[in-house]
Amino acid sequence: MKRLPAIAAVLLSALLLAGCSVPGASTDSGGTATSPGLAEPGVVNPGTVTPGAEPGESLDSRTFPDGSTGEIASSQRDVITTGMVSITVKDPIASVQDAVTITEQAGGRIDSRTENPATGNQPASANLTLRIPSDELDRTLAELKQLGTVNFVSLNASDITQQTQDLDARITSLQTSVDRLLALMTSATNTTDLIAVENALAERQSELEGLQAQRDYLSDQVDFSTITLDLYSTGTVDPGTPDDFWDAIAAGWNALLTALGAAIVAIGFALPWLLALGLVAAIVYLVIRLARKRRTPA
Secondary structure (H helix, E strand, O other): OOHHHHHHHHHHHHHHHHHHOOOOOEEOOOOOEEOOOOOOOOOOOOOOOOOOOOOOOOOOOOOOOOOOOOOOOHHHOOEEEEEEEEEEEOOHHHHHHHHHHHHHHOOOEEEEEEEEOOOOOOOOEEEEEEEEEHHHHHHHHHHHHHHOEEEEEEEEEEEOHHHHHHHHHHHHHHHHHHHHHHHHHHOOOOHHHHHHHHHHHHHHHHHHHHHHHHHHHHHHHHHEEEEEEEEEEOOOOOOOOOOOHHHHHHHHHHHHHHHHHHHHHHHHHHHHHHHHHHHHHHHHHHHHHHHHHHHOOO
16 A cells, blocks of 8 residues: 555656646757747758848849849849841931031040932932940930931840850959959069969960950940941832822822833833844844855856
């Protein structure tokens, strides 16, 4: 009977110890208990919050202390814009100067300029290569469109941000190498070392100058958009598709007149050749007739 109180005391102690333990807790191999939702040192469990980030924010999307997000902003991208513009004007030669004035007022320049005055065989036309500041492109194009009737406008943008960043990194690396070689040159103790350093320095400087020239060219292409402007005389560019029946009749009649005019011009161009060929054929025919008559017996 005396053993019953002892057994009851042991059972009561076991129940108390079981109630003090955390439900669902696990013990690792070293005997340290870890509860759900807590990560081991140096391990990030799924669903835990990254230090320094707001709840629900991933490491890739959070903002760094300097305010950047780790992504390249659209305003920092290097984009080369090229395009073609075709405009029909009354006098292409006179409109060339207007286009030059508009471009220069926008801070741009003219890289090439071709003027074709009107002749008996072809109407007047002009072609210009405009370099327009990228931030003034839209406004300048709007002013150029006022010169006449726009036939078409084609623009193309090419993102070269990755290329320019690679060039910048290579230029920085080469510049550091050049600076080190210059420092080694001043501390060279013998002629052999000095010659070796000079050869390496000349090679690095040549490569550095080439990369800097490429970077300057790309910077110019980014800062100034390249637009090819074609100016044509009225009637030299085919009009657009007719919208109704009467416009279609007018377009067909104009096409017929154009075809007849081209046929007349072609006939006029070929007529002297036809006359010359006919004269040669007549002479050959007469010579053959005379030769046959001589061969015939009297």
